[in-house]
Amino acid sequence: MEEKRSIVLLSGGIDSATTLAIAKAEGYAIHALSFRYGQRHAREIESARLLAERMGVISHLVVDLNPDLFSHSALTSSSPVPKGRTEEQIRSGIPATYVPARNTVFLSLALAWAEVLDISDIFIGVTAVDYSGYPDCRPEYIEAFEHMANLALKATVEGRMKIKIKTPLINLSKGEIIKRGHALGVDFSLTHSCYDPTPGGYACGECDSCQLRKKGFKEAGIPDPTPYAR
Amino acid sequence: MEEKRSIVLLSGGIDSATTLAIAKAEGYAIHALSFRYGQRHAREIESARLLAERMGVISHLVVDLNPDLFSHSALTSSSPVPKGRTEEQIRSGIPATYVPARNTVFLSLALAWAEVLDISDIFIGVTAVDYSGYPDCRPEYIEAFEHMANLALKATVEGRMKIKIKTPLINLSKGEIIKRGHALGVDFSLTHSCYDPTPGGYACGECDSCQLRKKGFKEAGIPDPTPYAR
Numbered sequence: 292m293e294e295k296r297s298i299v300l301l302s303g304g305i306d307s308a309t310t311l312a313i314a315k316a317e318g319y320a321i322h323a324l325s326f327r328y329g330q331r332h333a334r335e336i337e338s339a340r341l342l343a344e345r346m347g348v349i350s351h352l353v354v355d356l357n358p359d360l361f362s363h364s365a366l367t368s369s370s371p372v373p374k375g376r377t378e379e380q381i382r383s384g385i386p387a388t389y390v391p392a393r394n395t396v397f398l399s400l401a402l403a404w405a406e407v408l409d410i411s412d413i414f415i416g417v418t419a420v421d422y423s424g425y426p427d428c429r430p431e432y433i434e435a436f437e438h439m440a441n442l443a444l445k446a447t448v449e450g451r452m453k454i455k456i457k458t459p460l461i462n463l464s465k466g467e468i469i470k471r472g473h474a475l476g477v478d479f480s481l482t483h484s485c486y487d488p489t490p491g492g493y494a495c496g497e498c499d500s501c502q503l504r505k506k507g508f509k510e511a512g513i514p515d516p517t518p519y520a521r
Numbered sequence: 522m523e524e525k526r527s528i529v530l531l532s533g534g535i536d537s538a539t540t541l542a543i544a545k546a547e548g549y550a551i552h553a554l555s556f557r558y559g560q561r562h563a564r565e566i567e568s569a570r571l572l573a574e575r576m577g578v579i580s581h582l583v584v585d586l587n588p589d590l591f592s593h594s595a596l597t598s599s600s601p602v603p604k605g606r607t608e609e610q611i612r613s614g615i616p617a618t619y620v621p622a623r624n625t626v627f628l629s630l631a632l633a634w635a636e637v638l639d640i641s642d643i644f645i646g647v648t649a650v651d652y653s654g655y656p657d658c659r660p661e662y663i664e665a666f667e668h669m670a671n672l673a674l675k676a677t678v679e680g681r682m683k684i685k686i687k688t689p690l691i692n693l694s695k696g697e698i699i700k701r702g703h704a705l706g707v708d709f710s711l712t713h714s715c716y717d718p719t720p721g722g723y724a725c726g727e728c729d730s731c732q733l734r735k736k737g738f739k740e741a742g743i744p745d746p747t748p749y750a751r
Contacts, residue, residue: 357584360633385675391636392629395673399622399629403590406621426678435669442665443625445615448656 296320297412297457298401301351303338305504306416306460308482309472311346313459314414316475321348322408324401328390329358331372334492338483345478354400361390372487374497378506381499385424388486388499394427398436398456406444411452418460418468433458465503466510473513480516493520526550527642527687528631531581533568535734536646536690538712539702541576543689544644546705551578552638554631558620559588561602564722568713575708584630591620602717604727608736611729615654618716618729624657628666628686636674641682648690648698663688695733696740703743710746723750 297319301307314321325339336353343351373387394417401413417428426432433456440454441447447454460468472479484504485494494501496519508515527549531537544551555569566583573581603617624647631643647658656662663686670684671677677684690698702709714734715724724731726749738745 354587360630389675392633395629399625403622427673432672435672439665439669442662443657445619
């Protein structure tokens with residue numbers, strides 16, 4: 292039987308680490324893809340490297356992207372990262388940490404690599420439940436991307452492959468994702484979530500991403516291994 | 522009245538130079554975007570720089586992309602570029618010079634920049650007439666990309682902009698494109714088409730792109746300023 296292979300977008304956070312574990316559990320051999328795009332939490336790339344190594348991927352490619360293309364986000368500029376927002380505030384709209392067209396750019400580059408490697412399945416750890424209101428995490432966006440992708444490639448137009456964008460977390464809450472990853476043996480101490488880590492590498496504990504993480508571990512009933520600054 | 526602005530994808534060839542001239546003639550102020558992705562004809566980036574300068578763009582961003590992502594194309598690898606093919610052969614399928622997901626990657630990065638600059642109109646010089654059979658030059662592909670783009674961005678989902686992918690050349694032959702560009706004052710001596718230039722910078726005269734270029738000038742009845750090696 293031919294080996295099943297997939298590309299997994301690996302940011303180094305809880306969601307992408309769990310997505311990688313799910314793809315492995317489904318029998319896929321993994322090519323992991325990460326991006327350095329000027330994010331202030333570039334530390335997540337180190338997490339991605341450690342996770343890729345620990346979880347036994349076939350290859351891990353880290354791609355540099357010109358930060359000028361994304362430069363008005365609080366994740367890539369010197370604008371302040373929102374802190375201490377309530378859950379209602381977090382859910383109330385698209386926050387300052389939104390990065391323009393991020394998933395579109397990541398998926399497009401994954402698509403090029405997929406055709407090069409002759410791989411049709413691309414995993415991305417988006418969730419439409421406990422998410423930060425990013426438009427490019429919604430099912431209708433993912434469907435539109437997949438439709439476009441199948442019109443774009445030589446291999447799909449010639450009928451040799453059909454691109455599938457696989458989103459195993461799309462209907463899971465953060466707590467459910469953590470439970471799932473935990474059951475699959477993900478070492479969450481290697482993952483990174485914080486948008487605004489301290490110089491020493493501690494998670495701030497107050498940004499939306501830290502808050503979602505804390506809440507997720509609580510809901511899952513699993514001890515949170517993260518060293519928070521507060 | 523507010524200034525109309527657009528992003529123009531500028532490869533440095535005849536089509537993108539003419540597209541830039543059309544956008545200018547329509548009253549747009551231009552932000553030009555070019556990519557270095559390991560193409561063996563990286564000389565086209567120099568053409569793009571000269572054209573951008575000569576044609577008075579507001580800004581010109583050249584973005585580097587990791588060649589590993591695209592590496593099985595004859596444009597980015599050491600595979601031979603097809604030479605001396607007949608027009609029938611050129612039209613008979615997707616050639617070795619196809620670059621995986623190229624327009625998808627270029628348009629996605631343009632999309633990120635568009636949101637950063639608050640620009641809704643993106644010009645790309647694709648044509649479905651005298652083209653090389655690339656799937657990502659067809660109208661149905663462009664429509665699918667536009668649909669996806671409008672689901673992807675904060676600015677579109679919040680109703681502040683609607684992305685338009687403008688393809689003014691889509692129904693024009695190479696000869697018609699050259700006539701149009703000529704009428705708008707494009708200096709075609711600055712443009713570059715050849716997929717496999719000589720070390721001294723001469724166009725090979727035999728690749729599909731050189732052949733299409735020669736034929737186009739002939740059809741347009743305009744002298745071809747290109748120094749061909751043969």
